[in-house]
Amino acid sequence: MVKSQVSRVKKIINYMLFGLFMVFAVLQLNDPDPILWFLIYLIVAITSLVSNYIVVPKLxxxxxxxxxxxxxxxxxxxxxEWFQTDNKSELFGEMVYEKAYLEGSREFIGLSMALAALLFQVKQ
Incomplete structure (x- = not known):
């Protein structure tokens, strides 16, 4: 394995990403589909942490x-669909099963954050 040479600032950011996505992963254990989301956030967290020590293959x-x-x-x-609603703040409320767009929007945002964290690793 090739040892990573990461700047001090990037290491700090990676530690913060690790902590953030570990919290996200643990919070997903309360979700109706916990395994998938736990694994998504766990992979991002571990990749962020490991990137401080070794070069994670870009592939x-x-x-x-x-x-x-x-x-x-x-x-x-x-x-x-959520963008077209009048009450945007309901995204941060409880899940309403009649409004599937709330959960779908939350999942899209979570996936976007995970994607951004991984793209940060590629840019290093």
């Missing part, structure tokens, strides 16, 4: 990013 990160993009695309229409 691995790109493949994960492609998977996230495909999965996010499946939720994009729900995000657009």
């Amino acid at each position: 691995f990160i790109v493949l994960i990013c492609l998977g996230l993009v495909v999965y996010a695309a499946m939720h994009f229409s729900l995000l657009l």
Whole structure:
């Protein structure tokens, strides 16, 4: 394995990303589909941490990013539906089963954050 040479600032950001996505992962254990979301956030967290010590193959990160993009695309229409609603703040409230666009929008946002964190690793 090739040792990573990451600047001090990027290391700090990676530690913060690790902590943030670990919190996200643990919070997902309360979700109706916990395993999938736990694994998504766990992969992002571990990749952020490991990037401080070794070079994570870009192919691995790109493949994960492609998977996230495909999965996010499946939720994009729900995000657009949420954009068309009058009450945008309901996104931060409780899940309402009659409004599937709320969960879909939340999932799209979560996938976008995971994608951004992984793209940060590629840019290093």
